[in-house]
Each structure stands twice: as structure tokens, then as C-alpha cells.
Amino acid sequence: MAMPKGHKSEQGYATVSGDIDGMDYRSIAEEMSASGHQMNHATARNVFLRAMQKLATPICEMYGCDDPDTIEKTARDPRFQSGMFDLVSGILSETSDSEIDI
Amino acid sequence: MSDLLKTFFNDVGKSKLLTREEEVSLSKLIESGDSRARTRMINSNIRLAISIAKKYQNKGCPLEDLIQESNIGLMKAVDRFDWRRGFKFSTYACWWIKQSVRRHIAAQANSIRLPAYARGMLWRLKQTTEEYENEFGTKPSVEELADLLGVTTEALKSITACASTPISLHAPVGSADGPGRMVLDTIPDNNSVSVETTLDKQKIIESIRGAFYNLSIREEKIIRLRFGISENEGGDEKKYSITANEIIQLNKRARKGAQ
Numbered sequence: 001m002a003m004p005k006g007h008k009s010e011q012g013y014a015t016v017s018g019d020i021d022g023m024d025y026r027s028i029a030e031e032m033s034a035s036g037h038q039m040n041h042a043t044a045r046n047v048f049l050r051a052m053q054k055l056a057t058p059i060c061e062m063y064g065c066d067d068p069d070t071i072e073k074t075a076r077d078p079r080f081q082s083g084m085f086d087l088v089s090g091i092l093s094e095t096s097d098s099e100i101d102i
Numbered sequence: 103m104s105d106l107l108k109t110f111f112n113d114v115g116k117s118k119l120l121t122r123e124e125e126v127s128l129s130k131l132i133e134s135g136d137s138r139a140r141t142r143m144i145n146s147n148i149r150l151a152i153s154i155a156k157k158y159q160n161k162g163c164p165l166e167d168l169i170q171e172s173n174i175g176l177m178k179a180v181d182r183f184d185w186r187r188g189f190k191f192s193t194y195a196c197w198w199i200k201q202s203v204r205r206h207i208a209a210q211a212n213s214i215r216l217p218a219y220a221r222g223m224l225w226r227l228k229q230t231t232e233e234y235e236n237e238f239g240t241k242p243s244v245e246e247l248a249d250l251l252g253v254t255t256e257a258l259k260s261i262t263a264c265a266s267t268p269i270s271l272h273a274p275v276g277s278a279d280g281p282g283r284m285v286l287d288t289i290p291d292n293n294s295v296s297v298e299t300t301l302d303k304q305k306i307i308e309s310i311r312g313a314f315y316n317l318s319i320r321e322e323k324i325i326r327l328r329f330g331i332s333e334n335e336g337g338d339e340k341k342y343s344i345t346a347n348e349i350i351q352l353n354k355r356a357r358k359g360a361q
Binding site: 047059090 | 321327
């Protein structure tokens with residue numbers, strides 16, 4: 001579906017340049033395809049945004065909002081994604097360092 | 103009173119006061135460069151200097167210092183006294199001694215030493231403000247004051263800021279019977295994180311941690327790639343060839359099983 005005419009993101013677009021040393025969707029798709037999960041860049045983006053929505057849902061609910069549109073908008077917001085980067089990297093490193101006791 | 107001061111007062115009491123004729127003749131000798139005459143003139147008037155210094159005793163300066171300053175003023179007066187004008191020396195010296203002592207007290211009164219010009223400006227500022235208030239019934243603005251005093255607003259602001267009395271951070275706050283807080287304890291730390299923020303953050307982390315369990319392996323891997331979080335950071339994933347999410351889920355199941 002084509003982008004609606006006159007659409008302009010209010011908070012700009014999320015990028016992986018700057019502080020985040022991440023990959024663009026095309027590189028993610030290539031990496032995932034190579035490891036057995038066949039996908040193109042659009043799927044990589046959709047999967048990423050779906051994951052972001054999953055993470056945004058409890059936070060939005062915490063602040064009394066369960067409107068799916070708002071959750072989707074929050075998930076796309078580069079400020080939210082930047083905040084998630086900090087939290088998720090903290091959680092993942094915590095998980096790797098201490099929580100896992102197999 | 104210290105022993106040193108007592109001895110000094112005893113010595114001073116021995117020197118005789120001068121008559122008007124003696125003052126004139128000594129002044130003439132001083133003009134011609136006679137240092138003994140100068141010394142005698144000073145010694146004979148030290149009692150005057152001490153009596154003036156004693157009047158300023160309770161202004162926060164030690165008496166010894168005040169006497170020292172009044173003596174400096176006396177020496178200035180001796181050097182500048184003009185016998186031809188017909189006044190008594192004490193009338194003339196009195197002003198020099200007072201000026202010297204006052205200047206010393208003003209310099210010592212504040213932690214920030216202000217130059218004489220700035221102190222004069224402050225005095226004029228106070229006078230002008232009072233006059234303005236009496237005339238117009240309202241306080242003058244900084245611009246108006248600067249205009250009246252003939253200085254720039256920046257200079258006026260700077261002098262006013264310097265004249266403000268500094269307080270010690272360790273000074274006690276409130277009554278002495280209170281909890282013993284200091285000024286230091288009442289200054290807010292704007293850089294500290296509030297308890298509410300910390301709790302909010304903790305709550306958010308917990309909910310994200312919960313939401314993280316619901317991510318599929320594919321989603322978790324894409325998040326890692328997108329955010330550039332290496333899977334090799336933690337040793338366990340590498341060791342067991344599984345992702346962190348799988349480890350979390352296994353851990354969760356193990357805990358449930360244990361319960």
C-alpha cells in the first residue's frame with residue numbers, strides 16, 4: 001500500500017546511526033536469511049515493529065492507555081525505540097551476567 | 103586587655119600634651135625635615151588616636167588593629183598639617199584618624215574586600231535610592247539608578263552582587279535546639295534522581311522484562327541485530343547454542359517446575 005499523500009512523521013524516523021551500532025533492515029534480512037529465517041527487508045521491519053509493539057503494550061497500559069493505534073504509534077516513535085535500546089541492552093546484559101543459572 | 107596593650111597605654115600616658123605654640127613650632131620644624139620633631143608630635147597625640155580607636159571597638163575588629171590604623175591616620179595628619187591656617191592640630195588630625203579607622207573597619211567587615219571606590223558607590227547608591235523613594239514613593243529600577251549615578255547597569259549590578267553578604271554553608275539553620283541542620287543540607291540537589299523516577303524506571307524495566315518473555319526467537323534476534331546487541335556478549339548462549347530468550351524461557355519453566 002502506498003504511503004498516504006502528505007504523510008510526515010512527527011518525530012522523524014528511527015535510524016541506527018549515531019549511538020546505536022545496529023543494522024539496517026536490508027542487512028538484518030540478509031543475516032536472518034543466512035541463518036535460516038528466510039525474509040526480506042520489509043518483513044524484518046514488520047517483525048521488529050511487532051516486537052516493539054509487544055514491548056510498548058505493558059508500558060502504555062501502565063499509563064492507562066490500551067488503544068492499539070496509540071501503542072503502534074508509540075512503537076514507531078524513534079524516541080521510544082531509543083529508550084528501548086537502553087533498557088533492552090541493560091536487560092539482555094543482566095540476563096547474560098546474573099539471572100541465568102543453568 | 104592584653105599585657106602588651108597595658109604597657110603601651112602606660113608608655114603613652116607619660117608623654118605630655120602640646121600647647122598651641124608648641125604645635126606651631128614643631129610643625130615648622132617638621133616642614134624643614136626634622137624627624138625628631140615629627141616623632142614628638144606623633145607621640146604627644148597618640149592619646150587622641152587611642153581615644154578615637156576605642157570608639158570603634160565593637161565593630162568586629164581587635165582594638166590593637168584599630169589603634170594601629172588610628173596611628174597611621176595620625177601620621178598622615180602630622181605630615182599634612184598646615185599650621186598657617188590657625189587651627190588646633192587635634193581638630194585637623196581627628197578627621198584623618200577617623201577616616202583611617204573607618205576604612206579599615208569597612209575593609210574587614212565583609213569576606214569580600216571591596217575597593218574604596220566601590221564602597222563609595224554603594225553608599226551613593228543607598229543615598230540615591232532613599233532620596234528617590236522619598237520623592238516618588240516607589241523603588242527605582244536598576245536602569246534609573248545607573249542613570250542617576252552615572253555608571254553602566256552592568257557595573258551597578260556587579261557592585262551590588264559583590265556587596266551581598268556571603269553565608270557559610272556550614273552555618274546552622276533554625277534554632278539551636280532543632281535537629282542541627284546546616285545551610286548545606288537545605289540546598290536541593292538538582293542532579294539527583296527522584297525516588298518517583300527511580301521507582302517508575304524500575305516498574306518499566308519489570309514490565310519490559312515481562313514482555314520480553316513473549317517475544318519469539320525471531321523477534322528477539324531481529325531486535326538484537328537492529329540495536330547491535332551481540333549474542334556473544336553473554337557466555338551462556340554461546341556455550342549452549344541457544345538465545346538469551348530461550349534461556350529465559352527455560353529458566354522460567356524450571357522455576358515453575360520447582361514450585
